[in-house]
Amino acid sequence: MQPNNVFNVRRMQLYLQKHFTDHYRFYGMGMLTIFGLMTGISVLMITVGRDPFRVLSHMVPFYYIGLFFGGALFTSRAFGELGSKEKGVDFLMLPASQFEKFVTLFLISGLGYFVFYHISCYLSFKIIESTQLAALGVKIEQDYLFLDHPKEKIYIYYGYLILQAAFLLGATYFHKYSFIKTVLCIFAFAFALWLINCVIVTLIFGFGHEFWKRSVPFLLVSKLEGGPIAWHTTMYLIPKWLQDTYLFMIKFVIAPVLWTIAYFRLKDQEI
Amino acid sequence: MINIQSLTFSYRKNKPLFENLQLRLEAGHIYGLLGKNGAGKSTLLKQIAGLLFPDSGTCEVLGYPSAKRQPAFLREIFLVPEEFYLPKVSVKRYVNTYAPFYPNFDEAAFYNYLKEFEIPGDQQLTEMSYGQKKKVLISFALATNTKALIMDEPTNGLDIPSKSQFRKVIAAAVSDDKCIVISTHQVRDLDNLIDSIVIIDGHKIIFREDVQTVTDKLSFKTVSRIEETTGVLFADSNVRGHTIITRNAGHEQSKIDMELLFNAVLTNHKPIQEIFN
Numbered sequence: 372m373q374p375n376n377v378f379n380v381r382r383m384q385l386y387l388q389k390h391f392t393d394h395y396r397f398y399g400m401g402m403l404t405i406f407g408l409m410t411g412i413s414v415l416m417i418t419v420g421r422d423p424f425r426v427l428s429h430m431v432p433f434y435y436i437g438l439f440f441g442g443a444l445f446t447s448r449a450f451g452e453l454g455s456k457e458k459g460v461d462f463l464m465l466p467a468s469q470f471e472k473f474v475t476l477f478l479i480s481g482l483g484y485f486v487f488y489h490i491s492c493y494l495s496f497k498i499i500e501s502t503q504l505a506a507l508g509v510k511i512e513q514d515y516l517f518l519d520h521p522k523e524k525i526y527i528y529y530g531y532l533i534l535q536a537a538f539l540l541g542a543t544y545f546h547k548y549s550f551i552k553t554v555l556c557i558f559a560f561a562f563a564l565w566l567i568n569c570v571i572v573t574l575i576f577g578f579g580h581e582f583w584k585r586s587v588p589f590l591l592v593s594k595l596e597g598g599p600i601a602w603h604t605t606m607y608l609i610p611k612w613l614q615d616t617y618l619f620m621i622k623f624v625i626a627p628v629l630w631t632i633a634y635f636r637l638k639d640q641e642i
Numbered sequence: 643m644i645n646i647q648s649l650t651f652s653y654r655k656n657k658p659l660f661e662n663l664q665l666r667l668e669a670g671h672i673y674g675l676l677g678k679n680g681a682g683k684s685t686l687l688k689q690i691a692g693l694l695f696p697d698s699g700t701c702e703v704l705g706y707p708s709a710k711r712q713p714a715f716l717r718e719i720f721l722v723p724e725e726f727y728l729p730k731v732s733v734k735r736y737v738n739t740y741a742p743f744y745p746n747f748d749e750a751a752f753y754n755y756l757k758e759f760e761i762p763g764d765q766q767l768t769e770m771s772y773g774q775k776k777k778v779l780i781s782f783a784l785a786t787n788t789k790a791l792i793m794d795e796p797t798n799g800l801d802i803p804s805k806s807q808f809r810k811v812i813a814a815a816v817s818d819d820k821c822i823v824i825s826t827h828q829v830r831d832l833d834n835l836i837d838s839i840v841i842i843d844g845h846k847i848i849f850r851e852d853v854q855t856v857t858d859k860l861s862f863k864t865v866s867r868i869e870e871t872t873g874v875l876f877a878d879s880n881v882r883g884h885t886i887i888t889r890n891a892g893h894e895q896s897k898i899d900m901e902l903l904f905n906a907v908l909t910n911h912k913p914i915q916e917i918f919n
Contacts, residue, residue, distance in 0.1 A: 373714060374713050374714050375713075376712040376713055389739045389740065392729055392739045457725050458727045460693060460723050460726070461727045464691060464711075464719075464721055465740075466713045466716035466717035466743040467716075469711060638711075642694070
């Protein structure tokens, strides 16, 4: 019987099983490292440094840094097999479709990391909270709610998805030192955007009022006015319809486009 | 089974490795793919396996374009690469993980092949030497019962007894619906095993004949005085005298000397090719 050459649930399940057989040590150690670092450093700060966390909002930046940095680092290793000839042959020759292989790695690096990270954060927080209460008698005040202002905070998670997609795409291009190379590419891309924006802004407004210096690429320009003693800037934001277009792209376009490119890049891999 | 048409491929621009290469390999045969270092044996196998894509032309296995690497194609082809990867698990776990991808996998046959190679089936792959791991991979490859089995230098890293075990298990595994392609530069390892010879040189296939035809048309002998023999197509001197290839005019049956034939085809290609045309 002719198998489905794009997607088959059983085959994907087998591929997931195979993937975990190959990588369970790495994932296990990675999980322990993240959990250990989060918990260990905080507990040391409390017990040795006698420096308690008084409010939750002081811990939140670490949560976001871990989510973004850890997620990017983890995703950048998604196609690490392709960096080695032997593992690459094993990866590409296994009878599962490229789509199944891609979806597996996409789920593990994106959703898998996200779910694990939150479980780990929650457990870590509970340990820190009880250690602090036992050692110093100080409770952590819950002054930060992750789910209040959902309309604004959701963009943090859209940002996570875009970053994950960018690093997944990077992993299909760079099989060795993928994280560093992808970071460099993101910087190069941002610099190119800034440069193009500078040229356009200068062509439109000229060198006067330092428009080019005071702009966020393709989002706003600021005009330097006044002087010689007092200066002020006036900001000009892009129109509402363009802002909405940007938001739509952030929500629904950028990450899927990057994932699609990454999928076709995977299909084109040669060893 | 394996059909390569007008295949052109190069790693670097203006330096083609294959130019308009044509090759058709049928089921029921064990092909020996021979060539000098750098001739492109491994590259050709990678083209067949879909690990490299042609610059132009086509490469199909069982009607599937290799480059698409569809599951229907992948479950009917197994590549034993020269350098390979095996996960750090036990043999049993390896089989449980990889075998379900191959619908015709024969577990009993796998353990029989392991037994033939004297590999304990309950050992961890990490505890094995390179040669032992290779034997596990070869056993697994044979047990998958894929229609196309391609092996790149499979005897590299095998000790002398293992090489003869290898020949034995391969010979036992061949069937009418299987096509086995073995690439090697150690031609003596394939003695009495392959039934067709493919020699690759200078960007193309320069020789492709079955062993029976070769022995029908050429005679392989050892003589003490080469001057007394006429019609020598190729000769190689050694301590026992001279091993020579002549046209088999008297329809004698001689044992093919693969190494001699390979050297003859490379150095004296034209007169040999004329005999087969």
